[in-house]
Amino acid sequence: MEFDNFDRVVAQYRTRVLRFLLASVGDIDVAESLTQDCFWNAYKSRKTFRGECSVNTWLMRIAVNLVRNHYRSRRIQFWKKAERINSEQIQHWTDQTISPEERAAVKEQVQAVWEAARALSEKQRTVFILRFVEDLDIPEIADSMGLTESTVRVHLSRALHRMRKSLGKRK
Amino acid sequence: MSNHLSEDQFEACVLDRAGQLELAHINECPECQAEFEHFRKALSMFRSVVWDLADTQVQSSEVTASSISSPGIPTWRWALVVTAFVVAVMIPILVSQTSPPKPPKPVDQMSPEAVMDRLNQHLARRVPAPMEPMMSLISTEPFAAKPGAVQ
Numbered sequence: 038m039e040f041d042n043f044d045r046v047v048a049q050y051r052t053r054v055l056r057f058l059l060a061s062v063g064d065i066d067v068a069e070s071l072t073q074d075c076f077w078n079a080y081k082s083r084k085t086f087r088g089e090c091s092v093n094t095w096l097m098r099i100a101v102n103l104v105r106n107h108y109r110s111r112r113i114q115f116w117k118k119a120e121r122i123n124s125e126q127i128q129h130w131t132d133q134t135i136s137p138e139e140r141a142a143v144k145e146q147v148q149a150v151w152e153a154a155r156a157l158s159e160k161q162r163t164v165f166i167l168r169f170v171e172d173l174d175i176p177e178i179a180d181s182m183g184l185t186e187s188t189v190r191v192h193l194s195r196a197l198h199r200m201r202k203s204l205g206k207r208k
Numbered sequence: 209m210s211n212h213l214s215e216d217q218f219e220a221c222v223l224d225r226a227g228q229l230e231l232a233h234i235n236e237c238p239e240c241q242a243e244f245e246h247f248r249k250a251l252s253m254f255r256s257v258v259w260d261l262a263d264t265q266v267q268s269s270e271v272t273a274s275s276i277s278s279p280g281i282p283t284w285r286w287a288l289v290v291t292a293f294v295v296a297v298m299i300p301i302l303v304s305q306t307s308p309p310k311p312p313k314p315v316d317q318m319s320p321e322a323v324m325d326r327l328n329q330h331l332a333r334r335v336p337a338p339m340e341p342m343m344s345l346i347s348t349e350p351f352a353a354k355p356g357a358v359q
Contacts, residue, residue, distance in 0.1 A: 051266055052262050055266060059262050068262075143253055146250040147254050150251060170254075170255050170259075194215075201215075204247055205243060
């Protein structure tokens with residue numbers, strides 16, 4: 038059983054869980070805190086894991102629920118905090134070797150996606166992030182979110198439609 | 209009717225499910241090509257930023273964790289040293305204090321010489337036998353006659 042050595046599970050999946058949570062909440066501190074919650078919840082309920090899905094899917098399911106709870110409990114603060122990632126962290130991330138003009142363009146593009154993601158519904162946003170940040174396929178997304186594959190396709194389609202509209206305006 | 213990609217066709221391109229028709233249109237129509245490239249690049253940048261930020265966060269927290277635990281001798285080594293000290297020093301002392309003294313051999317099982325030796329030792333004692341260990345702590349030299357000393 039993979040959970041015999043839980044430290045190894047954390048080491049193996051931590052970055053992936055953190056990435057999904059960061060893309061979902063837009064704040065590195067909140068994402069880190071939720072990542073710890075995710076592994077704590079996983080540890081507490083590790084005996085209920087029957088191996089019917091992959092560990093990654095199981096952890097994503099917990100993470101999706103955490104985002105849902107977080108979003109519901111902090112509806113007002115949620116996207117206010119996400120501003121930080123646009124203004125500060127993207128600036129730090131951008132490759133320092135590229136020109137200021139290119140850097141500004143990258144920042145603008147990333148900011149545009151983040152703003153477009155804000156406008157999506159919670160499920161559309163989660164489907165979008167699992168697909169385009171985590172590279173999960175439709176069955177894995179359905180498994181992680183507890184939805185049918187056709188429902189995931191509908192959410193993904195709507196998310197892309199709205200995303201295309203939002204990004205198209207910026208051309 | 210528009211000559212550009214429909215929503216479904218554009219979606220198919222983004223999800224790598226485009227057919228020959230969509231791919232041909234993307235190659236021929238500069239407007240759709242520009243929009244598709246812009247869209248794809250924006251998603252790719254977004255993904256890169258999120259991946260990089262998460263990697264950086266994990267690496268920095270790993271460095272912090274290792275720098276907290278690395279300085280000085282680890283706790284388990286201290287525990288090992290203390291345990292070794294207890295085993296090597298304290299236990300023999302405790303055992304010697306708690307174990308009862310060996311009973312002397314019955315006289316009827318001893319040789320006559322051994323009986324005489326024990327008798328001589330007994331007669332030569334200046335203090336009772338139980339007090340003998342304490343006498344080793346006291347100087348055996350006779351008191352020096354000091355002026356004013358009580359003899």
